[in-house]
Amino acid sequence: MSTFTGNEIIHQYLRHNKKFPHVLCAGCGHGIVLGTLIRSIHALEIPKDDVVVVAGIGCSGRLAVYVDFNTIHTTHGRALSFATGIKMANPKLNVITIMGDGDALSIGGNHLIHAARRNIGVTALVLNNSIYGMTGGQSSPATPLGSTTMTNPYGQLDSNFDTVELARGAGANYVARGTVFHVNKLEKIMTEAIQRPGFSVVEAITPCHTQYGRKNKFKNPVEMYKWMKKTAISVERYAELPEDKRAGRLPIGVFVERNRPGFEESYAQLRSKLQAKGGK
Amino acid sequence: MPRRKKRKEIFALGNEAVVEGALLAGCSFFGGYPITPSSEIMEIMASRLPALEDGVFIQLEDEIASMGAVVGASLAGRKAMTATSGPGFSLMQENLGYAIMAEAPLVLVNVMRGGPSTGLPTCPAQGDVQQARWGTHGDHPIIVLSASNVQECLDMTITAFNMAEKYRTPVILLLDEVTSHTREKIELPNDGEYEVFSRTVPSMPPEWYKPYEETVRGVPPMPAIGSGYRFHVTGLTHDRNGFPTQRPEEVVELMDRIHRKIDQFFYDIQLVDEVQTDDAEVVVIAYGSVARSAELAVHQARENGVKAGLLKLKTLFPYPRRHTEKLLAHAKTLVVPEMNMGQMSREVKRVNMGQAAVRTINRVDGQIVTPAEILKVIMQG
Numbered sequence: 001m002s003t004f005t006g007n008e009i010i011h012q013y014l015r016h017n018k019k020f021p022h023v024l025c026a027g028c029g030h031g032i033v034l035g036t037l038i039r040s041i042h043a044l045e046i047p048k049d050d051v052v053v054v055a056g057i058g059c060s061g062r063l064a065v066y067v068d069f070n071t072i073h074t075t076h077g078r079a080l081s082f083a084t085g086i087k088m089a090n091p092k093l094n095v096i097t098i099m100g101d102g103d104a105l106s107i108g109g110n111h112l113i114h115a116a117r118r119n120i121g122v123t124a125l126v127l128n129n130s131i132y133g134m135t136g137g138q139s140s141p142a143t144p145l146g147s148t149t150m151t152n153p154y155g156q157l158d159s160n161f162d163t164v165e166l167a168r169g170a171g172a173n174y175v176a177r178g179t180v181f182h183v184n185k186l187e188k189i190m191t192e193a194i195q196r197p198g199f200s201v202v203e204a205i206t207p208c209h210t211q212y213g214r215k216n217k218f219k220n221p222v223e224m225y226k227w228m229k230k231t232a233i234s235v236e237r238y239a240e241l242p243e244d245k246r247a248g249r250l251p252i253g254v255f256v257e258r259n260r261p262g263f264e265e266s267y268a269q270l271r272s273k274l275q276a277k278g279g280k
Numbered sequence: 281m282p283r284r285k286k287r288k289e290i291f292a293l294g295n296e297a298v299v300e301g302a303l304l305a306g307c308s309f310f311g312g313y314p315i316t317p318s319s320e321i322m323e324i325m326a327s328r329l330p331a332l333e334d335g336v337f338i339q340l341e342d343e344i345a346s347m348g349a350v351v352g353a354s355l356a357g358r359k360a361m362t363a364t365s366g367p368g369f370s371l372m373q374e375n376l377g378y379a380i381m382a383e384a385p386l387v388l389v390n391v392m393r394g395g396p397s398t399g400l401p402t403c404p405a406q407g408d409v410q411q412a413r414w415g416t417h418g419d420h421p422i423i424v425l426s427a428s429n430v431q432e433c434l435d436m437t438i439t440a441f442n443m444a445e446k447y448r449t450p451v452i453l454l455l456d457e458v459t460s461h462t463r464e465k466i467e468l469p470n471d472g473e474y475e476v477f478s479r480t481v482p483s484m485p486p487e488w489y490k491p492y493e494e495t496v497r498g499v500p501p502m503p504a505i506g507s508g509y510r511f512h513v514t515g516l517t518h519d520r521n522g523f524p525t526q527r528p529e530e531v532v533e534l535m536d537r538i539h540r541k542i543d544q545f546f547y548d549i550q551l552v553d554e555v556q557t558d559d560a561e562v563v564v565i566a567y568g569s570v571a572r573s574a575e576l577a578v579h580q581a582r583e584n585g586v587k588a589g590l591l592k593l594k595t596l597f598p599y600p601r602r603h604t605e606k607l608l609a610h611a612k613t614l615v616v617p618e619m620n621m622g623q624m625s626r627e628v629k630r631v632n633m634g635q636a637a638v639r640t641i642n643r644v645d646g647q648i649v650t651p652a653e654i655l656k657v658i659m660q661g
Binding site: 017018052054065068069078080086090111113114275 | 309331333338340344346347349351353355356357358360374504505506507510511513514515516521523524
């Protein structure tokens with residue numbers, strides 16, 4: 001038996017008719033997120049035909065091109081609305097959206113809130129690199145207070161969204177956060193999120209050295225990974241920290257686990273009820 | 281020969297007839313957001329679809345999401361539709377463009393109201409004619425249909441679905457408030473009376489399938505997501521495999537094909553009705569509820585000895601050019617009444633190229649164009 005390597009699995013899922021190289025910069029964490037997604041799907045033994053990856057726009061939006069699933073590269077911020085249509089049209093499909101922080105929290109913020117409220121059976125991956133990468137490094141709703149960006153040369157004045165709190169408040173069934181440094185934990189979260197019925201949100205903290213790091217005192221990509229290692233703390237340990245020690249720490253892990261039925265499930269129940277009455 | 285089964289008659293609202301037509305055409309997915317004067321379409325769908333075996337109705341958070349969900353459902357194999365009015369139509373333009381690029385068949389009903397902006401919510405208008413043609417960005421073909429009475433609302437909705445499926449494209453059904461809120465007796469067709477088309481699905485093995493391949497008709501076969509054909513769909517300019525490309529020859533091939541798949545079927549797409557046009561010297565060109573006023577005006581003009589005729593446009597875009605040109609052989613005057621500042625008369629003037637005099641009648645005060653108004657202009661010759 002050959003030794004297990006992650007690459008062997010990933011090669012089964014890459015598209016061979018797609019012209020590589022990919023668009024991502026050296027040091028980018030997006031590939032790591034895609035890797036965890038593939039390994040989660042592999043571990044769950046979901047057939048490729050049953051997986052639909054719906055992506056938004058930007059660097060994260062391009063990930064869908066490389067993987068051999070049903071893949072849809074939608075308009076900016078709208079991935080969740082396409083995913084909602086797909087899931088309702090065919091609830092058997094495993095629908096996963098890949099969105100950037102701009103995609104999910106800015107232009108697509110309303111769709112995120114309502115996908116969570118509706119509890120549609122979609123897994124939403126939010127790849128948070130705190131910046132608009134592909135458009136050249138402008139502020140996003142996830143850019144931390146005080147950071148420098150192309151559109152905030154004097155420092156970010158408005159506060160950033162907390163994806164976890166937003167998703168929790170809107171009613172998502174499963175909300176978790178991981179980083180691309182803590183890759184095994186991220187993979188575990190991802191696997192759970194895909195299995196859970198209803199709406200799941202996974203925020204993956206991923207570095208953008210090219211557009212964010214170099215403007216914010218991270219000399220190279222490695223420093224950004226070191227920063228993740230230093231700041232991230234499990235949500236359980238975070239809860240035990242005294243208030244004054246919490247500042248600057250990033251809790252990761254599972255934040256919300258609910259068991260409301262998915263929208264498609266409630267809808268199917270309504271349908272069978274009406275059918276039993278002989279249609280309306 | 282067996283006697284034709286008597287058709288079932290119902291007393292229906294224009295918006296209700298749209299729903300009947302959609303369901304007859306096989307629509308099983310409706311996603312939308314309520315807006316006057318289109319809301320009844322959504323409300324009736326909300327009550328009808330969940331009772332069907334695979335019917336899906338969903339009220340989305342806004343019009344952008346509605347259009348996204350409809351495109352998603354279409355890609356997943358459903359015959360899908362949405363309905364809206366002017367301001368909502370503007371919001372849908374982004375994903376409408378996506379549907380054109382991804383070649384996702386769907387039907388979008390826009391019941392026009394006065395504008396711009398929130399305008400005149402419950403008043404009739406025809407102000408979205410050019411928005412329907414050019415509302416989304418970029419060069420693109422589009423099919424825009426219209427209806428002037430309740431029976432036509434039903435018929436043209438079926439036609440809209442058939443064209444969408446046949447040509448793998450979004451089709452817009454443009455109604456005005458008068459048509460959609462008029463209640464009239466209509467006949468429901470019997471089973472099999474209407475031809476209902478469904479998209480061509482690929483017959484080759486999945487590994488041979490190219491989602492955007494050139495075909496004789498220019499329309500590639502389209503499998504449902506999850507049916508074993510895995511491919512990439514994008515709003516970016518793409519090659520035959522669906523992957524993004526910026527190579528000029530591939531860009532041109534795609535643009536040529538999406539235009540050609542509509543252009544070469546003008547004979548099938550451009551629908552008109554003609555009333556007394558054979559020898560008409562004054563031809564009224566109208567659509568929607570205005571065409572009804574125009575028809576009466578034409579009959580009255582004939583009684584007054586004027587050789588008047590009506591060209592009723594049921595297809596607005598691609599503009600039925602060959603039907604108009606034919607009339608220019610004997611028409612001295614073309615009269616174009618509309619509930620806008622002259623959005624369709626531009627098209628008429630473009631085709632006319634100065635051959636006949638073009639007289640326009642334009643109302644933007646939220647009132648209908650009356651037969652008397654049109655008759656007055658016809659009588660001027």
